[in-house]
Amino acid sequence: MTCQQCHQNFGDNGQLSYHAWTLGHLAYKCQLSACKESFVSSPERDAHEGTPHNIEHHRVHSEHPFQCAECKQKSYSKAELLRHAKEQQHKPYACDCGTLFSRVDVLNRHLKSFATDVPQHPCTLCKYHRGAAGFRRKDHLLQHLRQYHHVNVDIAGLKFVFPTCTHLGCPQYRPATFQQLSRSMKEAAKPFKSQSEYTKHMREEHDECAFPCDAFGCTRVGRKGYFREKDLIKHRRQDHPDKAPYVPTPRARFFQCTEPGCGEVIDFSSIKKHYDYHSRKTGSAKARA
Known part of the structure; x- marks a missing residue:
């Protein structure tokens, strides 16, 4: 196994992965012909x-592997980059078309939308979205089934964070x-099966949102407000550019496991891996037994 940046050889992929992670080397090169892009990890390379x-859309690679595409701040690891992006509500990944993304999988989803092959998610209930007119994203197909055909489909449920209503009674x-x-x-005992169910409840039952616009006279408050801070930031930039820069809400950087006998304090980026450990x-x- 050879690092594609420094050309140092390693006995196995684990050693190469640790080397790339600690030094930030672009150790994994795309194996497709004529492509010159390289990545810090093999999962990112495989997703790419x-x-x-x-020739029209590519991921933008900065001079530093963990540099935020929005503010250019450099981090020492991917976890630190994502923590910075969450705290500042920045989008650290970019396509050369100018679009910014909060996660690399969303960037890859954007790139896949420009594929020329037959879409992988056709609708089996109507003739309008089959073949070349099918859906390239599964979530778009599910949205079509729910809204057009009124078919109940499974929605990704809440796994680690469980929102609750704040109104006593x-x-x-x-x-x-x-x-x-x-x-x-x-x-x-969770009160909501999904985040969208929680959002709908707060809007329709209590006429509330998590992030109302604070600009005087703006109608983006109550049920018309936002439940994602990044949407509020985008709204302020577009509709209230004369207002003072928005200061993101301070967020918890760590999570304390509540499993019996554990209590370990972990980074939010490691929460899935930690709970997988408990499951095993x-x-x-x-x-x-």
């Missing part, structure tokens, strides 16, 4: 190889102690 290779209200329960207990541990205990 699954995107169409055309509301059936969806949960006390502060709810967030201290183990993940399995929160899963069983529980599975092994059940197998031994």
Whole structure:
């Protein structure tokens, strides 16, 4: 295994991966012919190889592998870059068409939308979205099925963070102690199955949003406001450019695991890996029993 930036050889992929991660080297080169792009990790390289290779849209690679595309700040790791992006509500990834993205998978999804092959998600219920007129993104197909055909389809559920209604007396209200329960207990008692269900409830039942616009006279408040801070920031830039720069809401940088006997404080970027560990541990205990 050879690092494509410094050409140092390694005995296995684990050693090469650690080398690339610690030094920020673009160790993994795209294996498709005529492509010269390289990446810090093999998963990013593999995801890139699954995107169409055309001359109009490419991922923008900065001089530093962990540099924010929006503000140019350099980070020492991918986790630190994503933490910076979350705190500042920046979009650290960019396409050379000028579009910025908050996650690399969303950037890759953007690149895949320019593929010339037959879309992979046709609608089987109508003749209008089949063949070349099908959907290139699965979420667009699911949206079409829900809104046009009124078909109930599974929506990605909440897995780690469980929003609750803040209005005492509301059936969806949960006390502060709810967030201290183990993940399995929160899963069983969660008031909303999905983030969109929570958003709909707060808008329709309480005429509220998480991020109302503070510009005087703006109608983007209450149910017409925003539930994503990045949408509020975009709105202020477009509709209120004369207002003072928006200061993002301070966010928690770490999460304390509530599983029995754990209590470990972890970075939010590692939450899935940490809970996967608990799942494997529980599975092994059940197998031994």
